[in-house]
Amino acid sequence: MTTDPHGEVLRAGRDASAAHPSLRSAGPDAVRAALTGMGRRLTDRSDAVLEANRADLDAAEGVLAPALIDRLRLDATRLARMAAQIEALSRIDDPDPLVGTRALPDGLVMEERRRPVGVIGANYEARPNVTIDVASQLVKSRNAGVLRTGGAALGSAVALHDEVIRPALAEAGIDPAAIQIVRTADREAARALVAHPRLIPLVILRGSGETTASLAREAAAHGVRTLAHADGGGVLYIDHAADMGRALALVERGLDRLGVCNRLNLLLIAAPLWVDAVPRVHEVLDRLGVRPSMPPHGHPLGLEWALEDGSEATVTLAPVEGAAEAARIANDETSGLAATVVTEDAAAAEEFLSAYAGTGAFWNATTRLLDGFELLGAPETGINVDHVPGPRGPVTFRDLVLRQYVVRPEAM
Template identity: 80%
Template sequence: MDPQAEVVRAGRAAAAAHASLRGAGPDGVAAALAAMARLLVDRAEPVLAANAADVAAAQGSMAPALVDRLRLDAARLERMSAQIEALAGLDDVEPLVGTRDLPGGLVVEERRRPVGVVGANYEARPNVTIDVASQLIKSRNAGVLRTGGAALGSAVALHDEVIRPAMAGAGIDPDAVQLVRSADRGAARALVTYPRLIPLVILRGSGETTAALAREAAAHGVRTLAHAEGGGVLYVDHAADADRLPALVERSLDRLGVCNRLNLLLVAAPRWVELMPAITETLERLGVRPSLPPHGHPLGHEWALDDGNESTVTIAPVEDAAEAARIANEETSGLAAAIFTEDAGAAERFLSSYAGTGAFWNATTRILDGFEMLGAPETGINVDHVPGPRGPVTYRDLHLRQYVVRPA
């Protein structure tokens, strides 16, 4: 299968079916999403069988944390189902944002309209197939999904057993959400080279791969929402409650292969000797290795993307909240950072200084998740320092602004 031809075919099919999805009323979209939620449970057997084959093929060639990210089980399918069911009950994006009177008996309306066909490229994360498809359906955007070979079997099963029949059963043309059935990496490059057909592409994956695709997209005039790098920061302040610290560290490391896990732990220097025994004991209990000074790597090195070293957290002393915020701003991706303190003044200094997408006080950066924080599954977390959707990107963000001038 020629990957470029397959992407073009999928893009054209999605574009042709977009009118059916865009014209679907709230009841039709809600019915499609409710059916997706139901089929995730009803059709679990073939989905889990396909996923088991993907996991078996990945054993030995993929790090354990990445295999965990690839694996589905009945409990994960039920959680995915619950999220989609909740999404079905959320309000649609209101097309009309506002109006303003103009001279001459005219009025200008600000409206939102779907992008059209949205692409998505992601690695070994089967849940993203459902997350992105549900966001596209809810926002009335057609889509072309492409995943790597490690998760392709799982993606095909989810597409054929869940997404397509749910849309068809709700009276929506199922061709509006396409899946590229090629593991060839040329398909990823092709996905970002057709601005007239697929003007926006969501990129999720390792930093190097995603950065290369973002550059390719820019060269062809395709806009991207890139989720390439992560790594949560936790600063333990002078006024931290030592008794509560181990629980917060543990909550921040419940999964190691995700972007918003604890990656860099900064400890106020005056508390270093006191707190380090409890910190190291907690990490040892979790099977996580501390990377201590002097470091042979940048402070912001993201361990979740380091095959074989995912079970690592960098730890370093800092003077105060200002230095912690500076390090989080300058040496990490800008995804998320938290301060742990009982001092409201120190917390405010940290929160106002940190420029990343999510800032937290006495809470884990794991909360930086579309469903956890905003009540809707996400397509990814955008860390760009430019106007536009930033942080968890949900269906509310997948629209274009349009101005319409008409007689009052």
């Protein structure tokens, strides 16, 4: 692994930029072949990938919390799931590059077109599957890429790049240098990734809140745009008219993995149900090995437990007067990632859904569904929770484009 993080990022960016024309001009058949090749090699080269992942897991044992080790772990089932998602992505038709036209005076016509960004960077947490998710989205959108992951997953990411991504591109006739992996665990590489606006104008940021926020500020200082996924934490509100069997099942479904952003983080219960519901919720949490944080709380209601080292197996519980207060808390005291209302009362559900301004709003469904593949049928590069125009929610290949306006003579 290189010891010069800034030089490594510059080299990767330049190599990706030089290879981008090969990917940009690739037709649908070539891109489809590259993606299906990646899916096939996840199975064919699984031994090499899993060996690298075992080395990462061994190094992480006793260093990372159990929930983070779970995010780091690969196995045959997870590789098969990754392969199935890429195969599904390969079958999605490319968006028409021509969005629309408009006649202008003097015999001219305006065309609105979609164009690839060019080279897109990505800095993400120690989750090997994200290497494949991001790479596949970049290939599908005809963008070259420079990927950097946390040191805990670097061996797995390099194996996925060298054994899966790079050879699949080459076999499809696409320059394999179009997708680069930063081969250093030095955190300075993350700062270098957001410092070159002419070379890497857009960087996808995923990870813990403060780290990602710091990189976003660094990027802004250099004129690099970011799609940041820093904060998460799902909210579940059990309304006075909830089916408690359904509510408890959704509590359990929201805690099937503790290290992911869309897991259940804050459980709000209508005050009339509080005394009867809390013991039943505790039974579910006890069975799952999850600790309830009860009022009075010594922490913000929206504290994201997935980012609390050693306390990931925690859920905050709080009483609320009704749907309006639940939506207000979800808006004001959480990241705005996702919230669900559990109720059999359509009016209460609509009150909550209309008031909640977050990225994903659900009725009688788990916030774990806020996922690119679950909602949109395509792997995601991350989930954007910005409250400004632009890609919001699961960001997929459809979002990794620029608008271009072409004006030309109508008759030509």
